[in-house]
Amino acid sequence: MGLDPKVWEDPMEFKPERFLVNNGVFDITGRKGIKMMPFGAGKRMCPAYTLGLLHLEYSVANLIWYFNWTPPDGHDVDLTEKAEFTIVMMNPLQAKISARTDKITT
Numbered sequence: 236m237g238l239d240p241k242v243w244e245d246p247m248e249f250k251p252e253r254f255l256v257n258n259g260v261f262d263i264t265g266r267k268g269i270k271m272m273p274f275g276a277g278k279r280m281c282p283a284y285t286l287g288l289l290h291l292e293y294s295v296a297n298l299i300w301y302f303n304w305t306p307p308d309g310h311d312v313d314l315t316e317k318a319e320f321t322i323v324m325m326n327p328l329q330a331k332i333s334a335r336t337d338k339i340t341t
């Protein structure tokens with residue numbers, strides 16, 4: 236379903252902005268039609284999906300808030316897909332992280 240052009244426009248293209256519809260509120264519960272359902276759908280849907288989403292947002296927000304992320308010299312980020320046992324990135328992702336000194340502390 237994730238690769239079906241009847242469901243997704245240009246399914247093979249990396250377009251995160253496709254989820255920025257309806258003021259950024261994308262239905263992942265399957266209530267408005269089943270299109271993407273990372274937490275399942277219907278009666279047996281994950282009962283903790285809001286907790287899961289909150290936890291992910293909190294984790295990512297903290298990683299961005301506390302660290303600067305840059306690619307090491309000579310390791311450019313390339314999102315092109317490469318087929319191995321699974322689909323991997325063209326260049327394995329490497330990141331140099333350092334503590335942010337410019338963040339506002341409260």
Ligand code: HEM
Pocket residue numbers: 273274275276278279280281282283284286287288291
């Ligand atoms: C990002 C995090 C999570 C993802 C992607 C996820 C995804 C899923 C999926 C796909 C199902 C199966 C739904 C179905 O059978 O249709 C499920 C079920 C379930 N999840 Fe999660 N889940 C997450 C986090 C959590 C957390 C944090 C908890 C508990 C604190 C939890 C508790 C459960 C339970 C109890 C079920 C079984 C529901 C049932 O069979 O009635 N999940 N989850």
